[in-house]
Amino acid sequence: RQEFILLSDTLGLSALVNGLHDKTAIEEGTHTSLLGPFYREVAPNLPLGSQISKHVKPGTECVLYGRITDINDKPIANATVSVWQTGADGLYDVQEGPGAVDYRGVFASDANGAYYLRTVKPLGYSIPMDGPVGGMVRAQARHGMRPAHIHYLVAAPGYRELVTALYLRDDPHLADDVVFGSSGDLAVDIETGDPDCPIKGLPSIRFDLKLARESAVDKTTGRVGSDPSAILKPAPREGITTEAPAPAAS
Template sequence: MTVGAEQSQREEDLIATVVASFDGCADRRLRELMQSLVRHLHAFIRDVRLTEEEWNAAIAFLTACGAITDDRRQEFILLSDVLGASMQVVAVNNEAYANATEATVFGPFFVEDAPLLEQGGDMSFGAVGEPCLVVGTVSDTEGRPIPGARIEVWEADEDGFYDVQYTDGRTAARAHLFSDAGGEYRFWGLTPTPYPIPHDGPVGKMLEAVDRSPMRASHLHFMVSAPGFRTLVTHIFVRGDELLASDSVFGVKDSLVMDFQPHPSGDPTPDGRDLGDSTWSDVRFDIVLAPAAS
């Protein structure tokens, strides 16, 4: 659509007026953010020639996101995730550093104060799914082990739900543990399986409208922290999962795709755990932390 010179000047004058309205903001960073937001928002409106009907639909959509959000569900994080904004923020804030493990999205299902797990313990706490032994080390970029690193782990159960999505107050498939004196860790969890992000709300309706799937590739969440190091938020993914190339929140990175080795029922576990008739898997994930910014 061609826009005449007079109309274009009116629109540019408005942008200049709105941007200037923030000139008096004493917080330099806040001023920068607001003025840049105005420029980009107005550029979008002008680029697509947004109609008033579309503007009203957008307001209704954001209102619906707010209405469905509560202390157990964060629709705005889902919206950020499916637009790739979450991954872009991760990229901006986790610049590549030597051989440090890559970061990925935090997701909406982390919970503070997860139970403490001893080395070799089972973080599933009764959640349904195939047992999976996860082992690895935490080290710095020079290969030196990091003892006492706090490792938060959480995942969905075999039915595709996190504990917080149930209404019975359960705590399952989440825990925290610490790397030992040699930087090693091990725990039992569940073999990750694909699941959809919550899609019964406005974000789900948006995905349906644009013919996008809500499915996430199979993954296990980690958050790893230690004094003097950059906190790492990441996942590991299952090699061979057909959803790796179409993860709904764009979280997959090649370096985070791992080999989950399957084992038949009756195959002995390294720690002698009795799994009855269950099949199981194991995976190794060696974590490398970048130094904290100086």
């Protein structure tokens, strides 16, 4: 565990760097959010519509879908869409035990820029409060909670890599995220009966993403606030490849 990175997050420095990174873009796409310590460089490649959770509790399953476009709403086909989140108990897979691979997957957008998958409703959670940073947060009379969210890393040739997250609008800590990562423009609702949802019969979350073009002089990444020691290689998931995704077609 990296207390220094956690300190940077809880002081708002990581979020500040994220904001400065956004301002260097040549055009404004979806705003970024913190990568966090639980990203894995390699995760299962899954077909569209797959369930990314191996543990689906009754009443928690939902559909996550949207479109990947440029800032002019032109669809971006074959974009690499990596998602990861907590389970319904507020834990990431790496917190459940060595070698666990769950609540994450890598998808490719279709010819219309669409992506869709099944998952479980994420739960907010507390940062570690048993170390120096937790002591500082308590001394400031702050809670240690992060609102429920789902992380994204989206990449396509010719576009800036996008690191962002969606946040559930009904989470009580949306407005006071302990690491200052949430924002209103990234907040979404869980809908029922959405006619546009590609998988029927389940609650759904729609999250569209706009990618900014990559400039010739700016090839920076938005991977802010990550702990490199937590980027692990996952154990193979039965029936699923863990090979890195093939580069998107030009």
